[in-house]
Amino acid sequence: MTAIRGYVAPTSDRSAVGVHSLDHFTLAVPNLKPAQKFYGDFGLDVRDEGGSLGLKTYGHDHRWGTVVEGSRKRLHHLSFACFPDDLTRLKAQAEANGVVLVDPPPGFESNGFWIRDPAGVLIEVKVAPKSSPDRKLSGPWSSSPEGIPGAPVRSKAPVIRPRRLSHVLVFTTDIGIALEFYARNLGLRMSDRTDKVAFMHGIHGSDHHILAFAQSDAPGLHHCSWDMASVDEIGIGAAHMADKGYTRGWGLGRHVLGSNYFHYVQDPWGSFAEYSADIDYVAKQQDWPGAYHRDEDSLSLWGPEPPDYFIVNHEAGTRA
Numbered sequence: 001m002t003a004i005r006g007y008v009a010p011t012s013d014r015s016a017v018g019v020h021s022l023d024h025f026t027l028a029v030p031n032l033k034p035a036q037k038f039y040g041d042f043g044l045d046v047r048d049e050g051g052s053l054g055l056k057t058y059g060h061d062h063r064w065g066t067v068v069e070g071s072r073k074r075l076h077h078l079s080f081a082c083f084p085d086d087l088t089r090l091k092a093q094a095e096a097n098g099v100v101l102v103d104p105p106p107g108f109e110s111n112g113f114w115i116r117d118p119a120g121v122l123i124e125v126k127v128a129p130k131s132s133p134d135r136k137l138s139g140p141w142s143s144s145p146e147g148i149p150g151a152p153v154r155s156k157a158p159v160i161r162p163r164r165l166s167h168v169l170v171f172t173t174d175i176g177i178a179l180e181f182y183a184r185n186l187g188l189r190m191s192d193r194t195d196k197v198a199f200m201h202g203i204h205g206s207d208h209h210i211l212a213f214a215q216s217d218a219p220g221l222h223h224c225s226w227d228m229a230s231v232d233e234i235g236i237g238a239a240h241m242a243d244k245g246y247t248r249g250w251g252l253g254r255h256v257l258g259s260n261y262f263h264y265v266q267d268p269w270g271s272f273a274e275y276s277a278d279i280d281y282v283a284k285q286q287d288w289p290g291a292y293h294r295d296e297d298s299l300s301l302w303g304p305e306p307p308d309y310f311i312v313n314h315e316a317g318t319r320a
C-alpha cells in the first residue's frame with residue numbers, strides 16, 4: 001500500500017469520536033421548478049416546503065436533501081449527524097484543532113455547530129438519528145420465480161424509487177487536506193483514494209463512502225448518490241430519465257472503489273444524480289483495507305468511458 005499524504009491512519013480505537021451519518025445536503029439553485037421536476041422524475045418524494053424543496057424517499061421519514069433558491073447553483077452546505085453524547089466532544093475536538101466555529105446561515109439554526117472545511121464548504125454537525133444503515137442492505141437479484149417472465153413491456157415498467165441517500169461527492173481544492181480535515185474533526189476515515197478522487201466512511205457503520213472528493217480549484221457539488229434495490233432498478237431509472245429528456249450521463253457500469261453499480265444522470269445545472277446499487281459497507285469499528293489506487297485501474301470495473309463533461313465543476317469561478 002502506498003503512503004498517503006495527509007491521511008490519518010484508520011484505527012479500531014473505541015474511544016474515537018465521529019459523526020455517524022451524512023444527514024443531508026443543501027443545494028442552492030436559481031429556480032426551484034427545474035429541481036422539483038428533475039428530482040421528482042428521478043424518483044424522489046419532493047416536498048414543497050414553501051420557498052424550499054425537501055428531498056425525501058418514499059416510505060422513509062428522513063429528509064435527505066434540501067433545495068433552496070440562490071443566485072446560482074452551488075453547494076449550500078453539508079449536514080452531518082452524531083449521537084447526543086458525541087456533540088460536545090466533536091465541538092471541543094474541532095476547537096482544539098483550531099477550527100473556527102461560524103454562525104448558522106439565517107433560517108438554518110439547529111442543535112449543533114457550524115464550521116467551514118478548508119475549501120470553504122459550510123458544514124453543520126448536529127444531533128440526529130442515525131440515517132446511514134446499520135448493515136448492508138441487499139435487494140432482489142432474481143426478478144421473478146421460474147415460470148414467470150421477469151421483464152414487463154416497457155410501457156408497464158414499474159416506477160422505481162431510491163431507498164435513501166448514499167453519499168455526495170464534492171469538489172475540493174486539496175484532497176489530502178480535505179481527508180485530514182474530515183478525519184480530525186468529524187472522525188470520518190478514508191476508505192480508498194486515487195490521485196483524483198478519495199472516499200470516506202463513518203466509524204459507526206456506513207456505506208464505503210458517505211462523502212467523497214474530486215480535485216478542483218473550487219468547492220462544489222459533483223453528485224448526490226441514491227441507493228437502489230437492484231441493478232434492474234438502476235436501468236429502469238436511467239431509461240425513465242432518458243424518456244423525460246435527461247439523456248446525458250454516464251453508465252451503466254460498476255465502480256471499483258465502493259463496488260457499486262452506477263448510472264449517473266446529468267441534472268439541470270451540469271452536475272449529476274447517481275443511481276447506485278450494492279455499494280460496499282464498512283461495519284462499525286472495522287478497519288477497512290483502504291489503499292491508494294491508480295486512477296486508470298479503479299474508476300470502473302466495466303462500463304462505458306465517462307463522457308468529457310463528467311468531471312466539470314460548474315461552481316468554480318462563480319462563488320462569492
Ligand SMILES: [Fe+2]
Nearest residue numbers: 169223225274
Ligand atoms: Fe457516487
